[in-house]
Every structure is written in structure tokens, then in C-alpha cells.
Amino acid sequence: MSNNEHNDLLNIIAIIANRNEDGCTIESLHEITKLPKDIIRSNLNQISNNPEIYFKYQPYEEDGVWRIDSHLDEFEDVYIMCLDTFEKSIFDMIISSSKNNKLDVIIGKLYGTNEYEKDIPLIGIAIYERKIINAKYKNNKNEVYEMKIEPLALVYYEFENKFYLLGQYNNKLMTYNLERLIEINITNEKFKDKLNIDFDKYLANIWGMESGDRVKVKVKFLKEANVEEKVKRDLQRRIYKTIDDYDDYFIYCDEVIGINSFKQWLRSFGSSAIVLEPKELRDEIIDAVKKALRYYKD
Helix, strand or coil: CCHHHHHHHHHHHHHHHHCCCCCECHHHHHHHHCCCHHHHHHHHHHHHCCCCCCCCCEEEEECCEEEEECHHHHCCCCCEECCCHHHHHHHHHHHHHHHHCCCCCCCCEECCCHHHCCHHHHHHHHHHHCEEEEEEEECCCCCEEEEEEEEEEEEEECCCCEEEEEEEECCEEEEEEHHHEEEEEEEEEECCCCCCCCHHHHHCCECCCCCCCEEEEEEEEECCCCHHHHHHHHCCCCCCCEEEECCCEEEEEEEEECHHHHHHHHHCCHHHEEEEECHHHHHHHHHHHHHHHHHHHC
């Protein structure tokens, strides 16, 4: 979403809140805001049908009229916001617009990440000030190591709802799962960024925080159920992608680093996702389906 789209969304909700007794139709919102009706309805549907993002005054539709439900007033302290791509966009919008006081907005915590509350600000300072972190890190065999980390970036991976710390070691980029950092201590020892990575561009190709080769992928998605909405939401921040729309399907092309995580994402769409390229990935997906069918037949 652009800043203008963020402001449009806030204004739509604010108008409904101010006219809540009579409610607002899409037609009346169109007349007031001059926005296209399909844009207004799409924005409202995305918020009202999403159970993981809450405004204190939540819009809902009844018999073609939009009103505000304030049932969240009964809660006091904890509100959950699980940030996938769309929610992250809304969260950014809320932060940037909160000074306008147009709405009473609840900003929640990341679901399942409360244990990082103390570590994330410390790591952020270490990244900004280029300070080395002394850490105890537990590997996938539950072995604990003491190590020095030169932190470069902190990444929230939406699909897994996990944080990762990117750092440099011997002129190589390293990835650390925050779940495995069991103790950190920010030192006064400085380091120089020797890699100079543009992380916005680098992360645009990464899938699942995996390392590996770039793989060109081409996938056909059928326009059924909510497939189109979910795919395009998940791909919103992938800046090198292309999407070609057709009547009953669309074609997604991209270059992916992290093919195993990409396959996991693809499987979540079942038969609605058809791999066209590369042939190896297509064959692998087909073989996996055949094995699953044999398993259920047995």
C-alpha cells in the first residue's frame, strides 16, 4: 500500500465511525471520498474478514450498510496482531498515521513473539551502532555454543512468524534464528560492515531465510476460492516478481532463493497451484502428490 492508500483506508473507517448510527453504504462512501467503489469494498472486506487484525472500532457489513462494532472495548491489555504481508502494511500505516488522532487504534503485539520483547530493542541498538554481540546459540541438535555476532539486520519472516538476525562472519552472511539465541550481551566492541548488502533487494529474492542458488520459477494459479487474494497478498513485497492475469488463472514468475521454503508455500495451495518451471520442481511436486495418494490408498 502507498501512503495515499493508507490515508484513504483510515478516512473510510473514520467516516463510518462518525456516521455509525445510520451507517454508510458503498455508494455513500464513494460520494464522500470520490474513491472507486471496488477499491472501497475491497479495503473494507480485507479488514472486516481478517480475524488477526483489530481496530478498536471494527467495520462490519449488514444488509449493504457498513457500521462499526465496538465489542473490543471489553478487552484491556492484550491484542494480537499476527503480521503477514497485509497486516504489516496496515501496521506501518497505523504507526505513521497515529499522530493524526483520526481513530482510536489498538496496536497489538506480534503473536507468539512476546519472548523477544527485551532482545529486539537491544539487537536494534547493536545493529545501529555496529556493536558486536556476545551470544549463546542453541543449534538444531540442542547443543549450545558461545559466539560473537556482528549484526547487520533483523528480519521478520511472515510465513513462519519468526525473527531472524542477519550478521557477518569471515566475510560471509550468516542467518541466526532468534528462537535459538538463548542469551545475548551487547559489547562495546565495534565492527565494520564489510558486506554492504542492500537488504531490501537481497530479501526480495529470499524465501524462508534460506541460502542457496537463485531458481527461476513460473507457477500457474487458478482463480478459485480465495487463492488470488492470498497469493497476491503474500507476494506484495517481492519487487522482482511478475504476474500475468487471465480470465480463470494468473501466472506468477520470480527468482527464488530458498526453494525448500518456496515448495512448502506452494503446497499450501494444493491443486490450485501448478508449477510450470523449472521442470525439476514440477516433477518433484507431482512425485510428492503421487506418493501421498499411494499412502492414502494403502
